[in-house]
Amino acid sequence: MMDAHEPPALPPQKRFTPRSIAEGLATLLIAAGFIMLMQPFAMVLYTYSFVVLLAGTVLFIVGSKFPG
């Protein structure tokens, strides 16, 4: 039985919200773009680094306005 002094249970929080998914994906893209920009192994990765970085940054700006 529930104790009378026990505080009421908080509503269960969603683990994944649209915002957390978008921000997580954007963070991943930014980190990947940054690594691609500075790596010394393949020129092709360097060439596409800016597109990945830009996609990540735009997704972060848009995603941070999502509910959650």
Add this chain to the structure above:
Amino acid sequence: MSDSTPIQRLADQAAAKTPPRVVKRIRGLSDRAIAWAFITPTILLLLAINIFPLIWTIQLSFTNYRANRPNAEVENVGIQNYERILTDSDIWFAMQATAHFVFWTIALQTLIGFSLAYLIDRKFRGHAFWTTIILIPMMLSPAVVGNFWRFLYQPQIGLFNYIVSFFTGLPPSSFEMLGTVNLAPWSIIIVDTWMWTPYVMLICLAGLRSIPDYIYEAAEVDRASKWRQFWTITIPMAAPFIMLAVLFRGIENFKMFDMVNLLTGGGPGSTTEVASITLKREAFEKWRTGYSSAFAIILFVAVFGLANIYVKALNKVKNR
């Protein structure tokens, strides 16, 4: 009872001296209007200093504009500048030089900074004095630091060469830190680490001081060893702060200019030519303004992306 506190009296005096016309006008403003009146100057300043140059740079990055030929016809070249930068092996090399600098400075500063913070957190006798001494390099101007380290690195009279000579037995004038291809990048890493490790130490110290003592006491009761306490309490709880320091130093070092320019100027050859030095050469030595604007936008997007992650990490630390 009359309300006659000093503040109230001052407010009454101010109200009495305010002309009725002004009083009437202020009373007519809503809270929202007053808020706008306060923030408008800041917004205007931001627009003039930050937003307008940014928009202009974005526009220039799609042209072949040269600032040293203001009367020449400016053509729109589309994304050609971006294509050329992202397929230019010299710029790629500059990005690698930047990566080398950023990686090693962050690794050394985090390691030494956290170790120092861990020692200072022990609160030994005179720890406040040593904290102040350690913080001194951070308070100096980068221009001053760059100049005096140039003297320290002098092969004939520099103290650095003599200290290395004392420990290794090499003749002091047998090596030149700033003029040798292999040593020049490390000379900049040493100076940046010397200057900014105290900053990382301060952030790590804040993280260590935020860990409540009762967690360690509970671990002691459970007979957890000091080693286990370090890996299961100290490191996980200080991790957001360490992350913050890493991100902040990463952003700062990615756009590092002053120290590199003062110490080596990008040389010998282009060994220490980090991204910001390349940008300066393209913009103000070769006068390729459109091209360098595109390069600046690429660097801006990279820093802006990192700054977003930084703000997210900062919020995480704040919510803890």
